[in-house]
Amino acid sequence: MASPIASYYSGKNVLITGATGFMGKVLVEKLLRSCPNVRSLYVLVRPKAGQSMQERVKDMMKCKLFDRVREDDPDFYQKIVPISSELTQPGLAISPQDAQKLASCINVVFHCAATIRFDEPLKHALQLNVIATQQLLTLALQMPNLEAFIHVSTAYANCNRRQIDEVIYPPPVEPKKLIDSLEWMDDSIVRDITPRLIGDRPNTYTYTKALAECVVQQASSKINIGIIRPSIVGASWQEPFPGWIDNFNGPSGVFIAAGKGILRTMRANNDAVADLIPVDVVINLTLAAGWYTAVQKPKTALVYNCTTGGINPFHWGEIEHHVMSTFKRNPLEQAFRRPNANITSNYLINQYWILVSHKFPALIYDLFLRLSGQKPQMMRIFNRLHKAIGLLEYFSSQEWEWNSENVTMLMGQLSPEDRKNFNFDVRQLNWPEYIENYCIGTKKYVLNEDMSDIPAARQHLRKLRNIRYTFNTVLLVFIWRVFIARSQMARNIWYFVVSLCFKFLSYFRASSTLTN
Numbered sequence: 001m002a003s004p005i006a007s008y009y010s011g012k013n014v015l016i017t018g019a020t021g022f023m024g025k026v027l028v029e030k031l032l033r034s035c036p037n038v039r040s041l042y043v044l045v046r047p048k049a050g051q052s053m054q055e056r057v058k059d060m061m062k063c064k065l066f067d068r069v070r071e072d073d074p075d076f077y078q079k080i081v082p083i084s085s086e087l088t089q090p091g092l093a094i095s096p097q098d099a100q101k102l103a104s105c106i107n108v109v110f111h112c113a114a115t116i117r118f119d120e121p122l123k124h125a126l127q128l129n130v131i132a133t134q135q136l137l138t139l140a141l142q143m144p145n146l147e148a149f150i151h152v153s154t155a156y157a158n159c160n161r162r163q164i165d166e167v168i169y170p171p172p173v174e175p176k177k178l179i180d181s182l183e184w185m186d187d188s189i190v191r192d193i194t195p196r197l198i199g200d201r202p203n204t205y206t207y208t209k210a211l212a213e214c215v216v217q218q219a220s221s222k223i224n225i226g227i228i229r230p231s232i233v234g235a236s237w238q239e240p241f242p243g244w245i246d247n248f249n250g251p252s253g254v255f256i257a258a259g260k261g262i263l264r265t266m267r268a269n270n271d272a273v274a275d276l277i278p279v280d281v282v283i284n285l286t287l288a289a290g291w292y293t294a295v296q297k298p299k300t301a302l303v304y305n306c307t308t309g310g311i312n313p314f315h316w317g318e319i320e321h322h323v324m325s326t327f328k329r330n331p332l333e334q335a336f337r338r339p340n341a342n343i344t345s346n347y348l349i350n351q352y353w354i355l356v357s358h359k360f361p362a363l364i365y366d367l368f369l370r371l372s373g374q375k376p377q378m379m380r381i382f383n384r385l386h387k388a389i390g391l392l393e394y395f396s397s398q399e400w401e402w403n404s405e406n407v408t409m410l411m412g413q414l415s416p417e418d419r420k421n422f423n424f425d426v427r428q429l430n431w432p433e434y435i436e437n438y439c440i441g442t443k444k445y446v447l448n449e450d451m452s453d454i455p456a457a458r459q460h461l462r463k464l465r466n467i468r469y470t471f472n473t474v475l476l477v478f479i480w481r482v483f484i485a486r487s488q489m490a491r492n493i494w495y496f497v498v499s500l501c502f503k504f505l506s507y508f509r510a511s512s513t514l515t516n
């Protein structure tokens with residue numbers, strides 16, 4: 001006998017947007033694996049990078065993420081029905097036949113698609129995150145068999161507040177008014193007024209996600225709606241296997257850059273809560289919310305703050321420690337320098353380390369590349385890195401408090417079996433173990449590095465250490481030759497320091513001989 005959640009999805013037709021994205025893929029996999037009797041998954045996909053929609057879906061299903069599903073049911077792909085759709089186009093560019101088909105058969109909608117870029121021009125972010133959501137809701141309103149519409153938002157949609165409850169806050173501006181006014185505006189005008197519009201939010205992403213929540217709420221009198229607000233989504237904790245991750249977004253890119261020895265300093269508050277949430281936890285909660293919304297039909301749209309900070313807090317300082325420790329034990333291949341990143345909340349200290357540990361080595365390396373007839377590239381890489389971490393620092397330098405009563409309520413509604421199969425109880429999360437699996441996941445699944453190459457990577461780190469020792473010795477000799485050997489006073493200071501060190505050494509040697 002299947003559990004209540006699996007029985008609910010049995011025989012259902014599910015529509016998923018953003019299925020080719022990080023979270024969408026995990027959602028598709030989990031639905032197929034844990035709800036094997038689901039009828040069909042209709043996924044809205046666009047052609048991209050020279051690949052047709054069918055090719056993209058085919059490629060996606062070959063991904064290692066689907067290994068367990070493939071083992072259980074080699075024909076699982078037959079349940080996936082790709083529907084051609086470009087969400088930024090009128091009517092989502094769905095053909096009339098497809099739209100009719102979807103309208104007649106869909107029971108549950110999961111809306112995951114969005115632009116998650118922090119530097120997205122406002123017009124495009126609005127088009128995808130708000131207008132496409134509105135259009136999807138219009139389509140949903142034509143679905144007579146629709147039982148639940150689950151919208152994936154972000155815990156940072158209201159990051160201009162410190163305390164965030166599970167409610168939809170009034171939007172910064174009425175979405176329709178903004179859509180109407182931006183429609184006639186030139187891109188350059190929109191760019192100029194964007195900072196004024198987004199106000200105390202850090203980017204167009206959080207701003208448009210807040211507007212999207214408002215758009216979703218406006219439809220909640222006609223459709224059963226649930227809103228999931230995950231915080232910083234990271235690699236999987238347990239399912240389908242620990243450490244699965246496939247992108248550079250959020251902390252993953254930072255971990256990789258630190259593991260490669262490129263990132264040595266970043267602004268973050270050591271003592272602030274790092275509200276990471278594993279992707280499988282988010283997806284389990286999303287599926288449970290779909291079930292609850294359809295079965296219980298709450299009168300208003302329920303919001304679920306899917307976060308860890310209030311329940312099982314972990315801090316950026318601790319993350320730094322465990323990331324560094326993991327990459328020292330399991331080094332990445334061809335590191336630029338030995339991994340040694342530090343976080344600081346002090347602006348000036350961070351600027352100092354950027355100069356000494358980022359820009360200076362990049363300059364030397366580029367000089368070396370030029371001299372050996374190659375194209376310089378390190379400064380360019382660092383400029384991109386600085387742009388990326390500059391956009392993330394807002395989130396790593398502060399902390400927020402999220403209320404998660406609805407998440408607790410939902411957990412209380414699950415049967416013991418569902419609590420196990422759709423586990424979103426983050427009290428059980430062991431952070432050091434999770435961070436270790438996360439870092440190893442970036443090595444295996446993002447960088448496609450083989451674990452059997454670790455001895456060679458360690459050897460490379462030893463080589464880098466020897467280069468550093470040699471470089472420091474050469475630098476010391478150079479400084480001595482240029483400055484110290486030419487001035488009597490500098491020489492006196494130098495001899496004084498050396499004799500002091502020598503005296504200390506003799507003293508310690510003598511006292512250790514006595515104690516023995």
Ligand SMILES: CCCCCCCCCCCCCCCCCC(=O)SCCNC(=O)CCNC(=O)[C@H](O)C(C)(C)COP(=O)(O)OP(=O)(O)OC[C@H]1O[C@@H](n2cnc3c(N)ncnc32)[C@H](O)[C@@H]1OP(=O)(O)O
Nearest residue numbers: 116117118154248249250251253258320323388392395396
């Ligand atoms: C050890 C220290 C520990 C310290 C811990 C501190 C960690 C702090 C982390 C804080 C995270 C906070 C996240 C907040 C999340 C809010 C939650 C959400 O709702 S929403 C979710 C959160 N949303 C986000 O996280 C989105 C943030 N990302 C962005 O907005 C943009 O990517 C960008 C503006 C940063 C760069 O734009 P642009 O320059 O145009 O570059 P493209 O994008 O076009 O990528 C070009 C190529 O570079 C690749 N690559 C990319 N990043 C990195 C990287 N870091 N590195 C290396 N590579 C990277 C990329 O794969 C691509 O490769 P390919 O395809 O060409 O082969």
Ligand SMILES: NC(=O)C1=CN([C@@H]2O[C@H](COP(=O)(O)OP(=O)(O)OC[C@H]3O[C@@H](n4cnc5c(N)ncnc54)[C@H](OP(=O)(O)O)[C@@H]3O)[C@@H](O)[C@H]2O)C=CC1
Nearest residue numbers: 018019020021022023086087088112113114154230232233
């Ligand atoms: N990742 C995170 O840390 C967090 C994410 N979220 C939310 O979770 C959801 C999913 O995020 P995530 O999976 O990380 O994002 P991804 O960027 O990995 O995936 C985005 C998805 O949206 C699709 N998409 C984007 N533009 C279009 C378009 N014009 N037409 C059709 N499809 C489009 C993408 O398709 P394609 O493959 O064709 O580009 C992709 O499938 C988002 O709503 C996001 O706001 C919330 C909190 C944190």
